[in-house]
Amino acid sequence: MVLYVLRNQIISLFFSSKEKQSVESIAKKYGSKVEISLKNAFEKTQIDSTDFEMAILAFKKEQILEVVVRKNKTESWKLLKIYPFTAFSGKIGPKLKNGDKQIPEGIYQMEYLNPNSKYHLSIKVSYPNAFDKEKAKLDGRTDLGGDIMIHGKRITIGCIPVGDKNIEEIFILATKTKNKHFPIIIAPHDFRTNKTFPEIEAISWEKDLYEEISKELTNFE
Template identity: 60%
Template sequence: MTRKLILLIGLIIVVAIFLKFGRSIYMPVINKIKGNQTVETRIDDIQVDVWDRLENNLNLAGYKMDYPKEVILAAFKEEQILQVYSKDYNGVKLIKEYSFTAFSGELGPKLKEGDKQIPEGIYEVEYLNPNSSFYLSIKVSYPNEFDKSKTELPNFADMGGDIFIHGKSATIGCIPIGDQAIEEVFVLTQKAINNKVKVIISPRDFRTNPEYPNITSIEWEKELYELIEKEIKTLPNNGYNP
């Protein structure tokens, strides 16, 4: 193998890694060139109104002057509810919950591109999109390593992706919560993004209904739901907060 070919392959690998993991670096530049909003300018536009709407919720959770530095997003498909929790040295507290504004698929994990399923598992927020077709959106890190370890598909790309929590009221596998709600979750997530924002997506709230759904299309649902239930049980069982 010639030196030039080795360098070319190395360059391709570096570029591929940067495109996959360097979005937070290059997207603000692209958005600025295109005249689009950045996360920062979008936050500047909405955070005063968001604080006014969330101030009472945040005060009850112990935040008088600022947003929590760590948050957890927990979505329950059967209940069609997204809950946002703060986490600090005082423990985990519910800040607010939001109803889904649309739903697709059924109980059970996402298995492939185009199945219209909302994933189930333990994820993280990958990035925030201030220029979404659905107003604002939050990228969920599906597929995770567990998903990849269970797939029977030949390529991970066939598992699908582009799973977001977003505004508006339409979905084919994402979690829409409406525009006002996504403003609030967008700001809460942005304020905590440096501490990694955990996203739990569960078929149902195992705190109130501990029975695991029977998913006939897979043989590993018990393993998946034990992992999810363990995470859910770290959250306070303090009821819903419409």
């Protein structure tokens, strides 16, 4: 009997790890639920939930993330849904180095989907981009950090958390959108409603950054 119990305990040590998920298995697990929860939102945009492009706009001061959709490049963007941040770290201003706990600011893309995140699910943001690297070289900075995600849960050290239910919706949208590497714009605040640029003491190039972000946001007015 003792040997039987020990055998089962040993087996459980090797096979108790969490089963690995795939993007496809997550789509199967949450797809129907998300389709129902976003049905009214898609109807308001008059865009087919099976035929759309998407983008994400994130605003640090407001601590909200907007998902916008359109049918194709010839159509205008429409707001699908707003998701509040569930936590926040750092302050207004771009990410400059590894470990500064800053949420980046800039024009990025979705790099890949992570169905096995320790924060439920996550979407990789393509930080650092070419602008980040150019300014780092100008400043003499080398370790810019990385692994910036939009994810679930209610904790962050430089990423954007939106909670488990909300990341399920955004993740499923990301599996269905026609533009797989869709835009992710992260701004200090919404320049569409507040045209002023923050002054950031640590750098001399914030005007260049914010002019670029502000110009990009005009595509989503």
